[in-house]
Amino acid sequence: MELNPLEFGFGLAASFAAGACIGSFLNVCIYRWPLGMSTNDPKRSRCFNCKQEIPWYDNLPIISWFLLGGKCRQCGASFSIRYSMVELLNALLFLHIFWTFGLTAATAVYFLWAAMQVVGSFIDIDHTIIPDRITLTGTILFPLLVIVLNLSGHSESLVVSDWRDALFGAAFASGFIYLIRFLGTIAFGREAMGLGDVKLMAMNGALLGWWRSLFVIMGLGPALALLVVGVAWVISRKKMEKFAEIPFGPYLCLGSYVALFWANSILEWWLGLDPGSTAHLDSLWRRVLGW
Numbered sequence: 001m002e003l004n005p006l007e008f009g010f011g012l013a014a015s016f017a018a019g020a021c022i023g024s025f026l027n028v029c030i031y032r033w034p035l036g037m038s039t040n041d042p043k044r045s046r047c048f049n050c051k052q053e054i055p056w057y058d059n060l061p062i063i064s065w066f067l068l069g070g071k072c073r074q075c076g077a078s079f080s081i082r083y084s085m086v087e088l089l090n091a092l093l094f095l096h097i098f099w100t101f102g103l104t105a106a107t108a109v110y111f112l113w114a115a116m117q118v119v120g121s122f123i124d125i126d127h128t129i130i131p132d133r134i135t136l137t138g139t140i141l142f143p144l145l146v147i148v149l150n151l152s153g154h155s156e157s158l159v160v161s162d163w164r165d166a167l168f169g170a171a172f173a174s175g176f177i178y179l180i181r182f183l184g185t186i187a188f189g190r191e192a193m194g195l196g197d198v199k200l201m202a203m204n205g206a207l208l209g210w211w212r213s214l215f216v217i218m219g220l221g222p223a224l225a226l227l228v229v230g231v232a233w234v235i236s237r238k239k240m241e242k243f244a245e246i247p248f249g250p251y252l253c254l255g256s257y258v259a260l261f262w263a264n265s266i267l268e269w270w271l272g273l274d275p276g277s278t279a280h281l282d283s284l285w286r287r288v289l290g291w
């Protein structure tokens, strides 16, 4: 749907605001889900120190932390800036998705997907586990969404718009990372990667297609992990073993996001191809198999 500049500007502002508010809910999921707590009960957030309920005007997404100087109004206990940063991150992701896809089905699908990547990443950072309620839900939900949108003629805006390519992407991505995990476990004599990463790539593969998933698993994921670990090592000067236990999930999520938006441009730039010439790659496997 074509939007005039005013409508587009309103859409961007609404996406940012919605992203911030949903980010606030994501913080609740990140904190409560691994502890087996309900996101509904207690309804309002409480200060972890004085147990006072935090009133709505002190619980505004992104800005309240700054207004209160990062402290509880009642007892003065310090709150982590991470809550605000998660809200800001989700707001910026929503803004960027709307900027790219406008008022389309793709925007709705990628909003949902990005929010799930944020929750999965931060739970993985805190607990080195990505809950099944994210990955298994996504593995069922996203192929189903692509099938429904494709068969009803609304999937054109998606990066991978053909349901066969989505299903193949999910199967390929999870199969490939399972193989890497299997080989890594033999090579290192211990579990090289969690099964959570396998399920995560099944979910992401449905939206990325097969070759972007390959790009994430073999290229962007490890490259981002090395970059962050390298920078952290230079800054902290801690022993390298300290970083061996760092979860891979957040890098797969970040790599998947980069791949979804820029894999085609990166590949064309890298191989010096004409713009748009990588468009047929998603369905390449069908021609190889003669489907």
Ligand SMILES: [Zn+2]
Pocket: 047, 048, 049, 050, 051, 052, 072, 073, 074, 075, 076, 077
């Ligand atoms: Zn307090």
